[in-house]
Amino acid sequence: MTKEKIHICEVGPRDGLQMAAAIMPTRVKLDWISQMLAAGLPEVEAGSFVPAKLVPQMADTQEIISSLTQVYSSGISALAPNLKGAQLAYAAGAHAVIVPVSVSDGHSLANTRKSTFDQIAELEKIAAWIHEQDRPMRLDVGCATALGCSIEGVIPEKRVVQVAVALAQAGADIIVLSDTVGYGHPAQVRALIRAVRLEVGDKLQKLHLHDTMGLGLANALAGLEEGIRSFDASLAGLGGCPFAPGASGNIVTEDLVFMLHSMGFDTGIDLERLLSARQILSQTLPDERLHGNVFAAGIPKTYKAYSKVQEVVLDQSDRMRLAVHPP
Amino acid sequence: MTKEKIHICEVGPRDGLQMAAAIMPTRVKLDWISQMLAAGLPEVEAGSFVPAKLVPQMADTQEIISSLTQVYSSGISALAPNLKGAQLAYAAGAHAVIVPVSVSDGHSLANTRKSTFDQIAELEKIAAWIHEQDRPMRLDVGCATALGCSIEGVIPEKRVVQVAVALAQAGADIIVLSDTVGYGHPAQVRALIRAVRLEVGDKLQKLHLHDTMGLGLANALAGLEEGIRSFDASLAGLGGCPFAPGASGNIVTEDLVFMLHSMGFDTGIDLERLLSARQILSQTLPDERLHGNVFAAGIPKTYKAYSKVQEVVLDQSDRMRLAVHPP
Numbered sequence: 001m002t003k004e005k006i007h008i009c010e011v012g013p014r015d016g017l018q019m020a021a022a023i024m025p026t027r028v029k030l031d032w033i034s035q036m037l038a039a040g041l042p043e044v045e046a047g048s049f050v051p052a053k054l055v056p057q058m059a060d061t062q063e064i065i066s067s068l069t070q071v072y073s074s075g076i077s078a079l080a081p082n083l084k085g086a087q088l089a090y091a092a093g094a095h096a097v098i099v100p101v102s103v104s105d106g107h108s109l110a111n112t113r114k115s116t117f118d119q120i121a122e123l124e125k126i127a128a129w130i131h132e133q134d135r136p137m138r139l140d141v142g143c144a145t146a147l148g149c150s151i152e153g154v155i156p157e158k159r160v161v162q163v164a165v166a167l168a169q170a171g172a173d174i175i176v177l178s179d180t181v182g183y184g185h186p187a188q189v190r191a192l193i194r195a196v197r198l199e200v201g202d203k204l205q206k207l208h209l210h211d212t213m214g215l216g217l218a219n220a221l222a223g224l225e226e227g228i229r230s231f232d233a234s235l236a237g238l239g240g241c242p243f244a245p246g247a248s249g250n251i252v253t254e255d256l257v258f259m260l261h262s263m264g265f266d267t268g269i270d271l272e273r274l275l276s277a278r279q280i281l282s283q284t285l286p287d288e289r290l291h292g293n294v295f296a297a298g299i300p301k302t303y304k305a306y307s308k309v310q311e312v313v314l315d316q317s318d319r320m321r322l323a324v325h326p327p
Numbered sequence: 328m329t330k331e332k333i334h335i336c337e338v339g340p341r342d343g344l345q346m347a348a349a350i351m352p353t354r355v356k357l358d359w360i361s362q363m364l365a366a367g368l369p370e371v372e373a374g375s376f377v378p379a380k381l382v383p384q385m386a387d388t389q390e391i392i393s394s395l396t397q398v399y400s401s402g403i404s405a406l407a408p409n410l411k412g413a414q415l416a417y418a419a420g421a422h423a424v425i426v427p428v429s430v431s432d433g434h435s436l437a438n439t440r441k442s443t444f445d446q447i448a449e450l451e452k453i454a455a456w457i458h459e460q461d462r463p464m465r466l467d468v469g470c471a472t473a474l475g476c477s478i479e480g481v482i483p484e485k486r487v488v489q490v491a492v493a494l495a496q497a498g499a500d501i502i503v504l505s506d507t508v509g510y511g512h513p514a515q516v517r518a519l520i521r522a523v524r525l526e527v528g529d530k531l532q533k534l535h536l537h538d539t540m541g542l543g544l545a546n547a548l549a550g551l552e553e554g555i556r557s558f559d560a561s562l563a564g565l566g567g568c569p570f571a572p573g574a575s576g577n578i579v580t581e582d583l584v585f586m587l588h589s590m591g592f593d594t595g596i597d598l599e600r601l602l603s604a605r606q607i608l609s610q611t612l613p614d615e616r617l618h619g620n621v622f623a624a625g626i627p628k629t630y631k632a633y634s635k636v637q638e639v640v641l642d643q644s645d646r647m648r649l650a651v652h653p654p
Contacts, residue, residue, distance in 0.1 A: 148629040183627045185589035186548050213627065214582040214620030215589075217545040221513050225552075248620060255541040262512035262542075293541030293575060300510045300540065302475040 003266035007230040008253065009043040010036050011208070013064075014079055015250055016238030017057045018048060021287050026060040030067055032280040036235065039273035041253075043075040044068075045098060045232070049085030062092050069093030077140070081112050081119075086126045089137070096138035097130075099123055100178075103143050103163045106151035107180070111144070120166050127171025141172035142208055146192065147184030147219075157195050168200040175203045176232070179219065182212025182248075186222035193226040206230040209251045211237055211291070216251035217259055224263075231256060236278050237291030252292040254278075262303065271299060330593035334557040335580060336370040337363050338535070340391075341406055342577055343565030344384045345375060348614050353387040357394055359607040363562065366600035368580075370402040371395075372425060372559070376412030389419050396420030404467070408439050408446075413453045416464070423465035424457075426450055427505075430470050430490045433478035434507070438471070447493050454498025468499035469535055473519065474511030474546075484522050495527040502530045503559070506546065509539025509575075513549035520553040533557040536578045538564055538618070543578035544586055551590075558583060563605050564618030579619040581605075589630065598626060 013033055017024055024032070033044050046068055047061030061078060068076045069092065077096040078089040089097045101119045102108035108116045123141060130137055145152070146160045160177075167175055177192060184192075189207070197204050207223045209216050209231070220231060233256045239249025257269050275295055282290060340360055344351055351359070360371050373395055374388030388405060395403045396419065404423040405416040416424045428446045429435035435443045450468060457464055472479070473487045487504075494502055504519060511519075516534070524531050534550045536543050536558070547558060560583045566576025584596050602622055609617060 187590040218548045221545045263514040
């Protein structure tokens with residue numbers, strides 16, 4: 001009779017802020033991230049160890065991660081594209097490091113100046129180095145552009161599977177399928193999860209979805225139905241896509257939480273507190289377009305009742321009713 | 328090897344315009360509707376036979392329907408809340424009439440000044456009258472507030488089933504489940520379709536969804552997976568919800584079409600031509616917020632390739648792959 005749990009990682013402080021026109025001051029970032037953690041978010045991707053001259057919005061990542069890990073004993077993650085970045089993340093006390101590997105060579109070269117398989121060689125070094133350390137640090141690897149690429153277009157399923165297998169062999173703890181530019185559709189999400197899982201099993205755990213074409217939550221639903229229980233999302237859908245002007249960013253955390261709670265899942269998040277963490281964004285990033293339907297419309301009166309009803313009835317037959325197929 | 332067909336009914340000229348602050352001139356309406364029909368939309372809900380003093384945006388419905396039915400031999404529908412409206416729709420040559428019946432008594436009284444079952448009695452009169460006429464006119468009945476009500480909150484599934492059975496007995500040709508205020512979620516959509524279909528079978532054919540909470544396309548996907556092959560949608564998501572300021576309107580036709588085509592379904596619609604029909608809206612309704620991610624981001628380069636790939640591979644095994652379960 002307990003609710004099934006879904007893990008949500010808030011990526012706004014990384015994927016969102018790196019696209020923002022303004023630079024959010026360190027103190028404000030820490031306040032914002034703390035508010036979201038206090039609302040019950042179990043994980044935040046709090047920064048990116050990339051050169052400050054390339055991504056000035058991420059220049060304070062070392063300070064952000066160090067400050068947070070002094071307070072929180074779990075849930076503080078950082079992106080790192082290479083060994084040096086992973087070492088910095090470790091030194092700052094990060095609980096997990098996310099290494100991006102673009103399935104598309106074109107995107108990989110544009111993003112990291114390495115081909116896909118050169119980046120996988122870098123990943124092997126990172127994994128080997130992490131395993132030599134005393135303290136464990138989870139190694140997540142994102143298959144960027146797994147559902148389409150703005151440079152190469154369609155990415156063949158076989159290519160994604162091939163890359164995912166190489167990531168597992170290179171030592172990834174968790175493999176993430178990333179719809180980096182938001183071109184994916186639900187049938188593709190389902191098919192790709194099945195194909196990748198056949199080869200790497202439970203290492204495939206997470207979806208990273210963008211809402212570029214408005215299919216973000218439909219794609220999340222497709223993932224849910226294939227047994228995915230871990231998602232990236234960003235508050236107010238902060239972000240965007242450098243290759244698609246006008247496009248929205250990641251799937252909106254609040255809307256995802258609303259959908260999941262309505263369906264009877266447990267995220268551990270207090271939706272109202274989460275919504276109030278948007279205030280900092282509207283105050284400090286006035287030029288960013290903030291997305292999110294639940295915020296615009298308000299939480300409906302049916303919300304609490306749904307959660308309650310589902311709490312009581314979520315048994316084996318309801319797993320079917322919710323169309324939840326375990327892996 | 329042929330693609331499975333999905334029927335989309337454009338409801339912007341009715342559900343969208345009735346909410347708009349400005350009144351679109353008759354000539355512009357006709358131009359707009361013609362553009363959408365020319366883009367391949369098989370059906371347009373072109374107006375509503377309601378008192379002009381209550382809904383001035385719909386005052387020209389008689390002229391709109393008459394003009395369109397002189398040119399088009401199918402696909403011109405009108406909403407009518409009562410016998411008088413249905414008679415006017417028939418006189419204007421409408422090919423189908425949509426009668427709304429609110430499952431929630433509270434909403435029914437607010438909307439038609441009749442209780443749910445008093446409105447069903449009106450429906451019986453309408454059905455009897457239509458069957459006496461020489462020319463056939465399809466009778467669609469929308470179960471309004473079937474997925475939640477801004478007045479009554481949660482609507483019990485049993486109540487929806489009870490009302491749907493009464494609608495079938497009263498003579499509805501097609502029963503529509505309508506998420507009038509957009510509070511529904513995917514697990515609920517799936518469960519409700521199953522429950523209603525058990526009692527009324529194939530009369531349940533269509534979903535009418537609003538995107539209030541951002542779950543519109545996820546709910547459409549849930550419906551698709553339950554075998555629904557007919558959807559209402561509105562261009563640019565025109566509309567809104569009088570009970571939820573800031574909320575968006577119906578699901579966005581262009582985004583729905585993009586999702587369906589990407590998944591390998593055939594709607595008969597030319598997406599680029601459909602997108603260009605938005606121009607009239609931005610020109611004549613400058614105060615309305617137009618929604619739609621595909622328009623904002625542009626059609627991605629993967630779009631045509633997906634359609635092509637799916638066209639070739641859509642056989643029995645792919646029905647599963649697309650998670651399409653026939654009724």
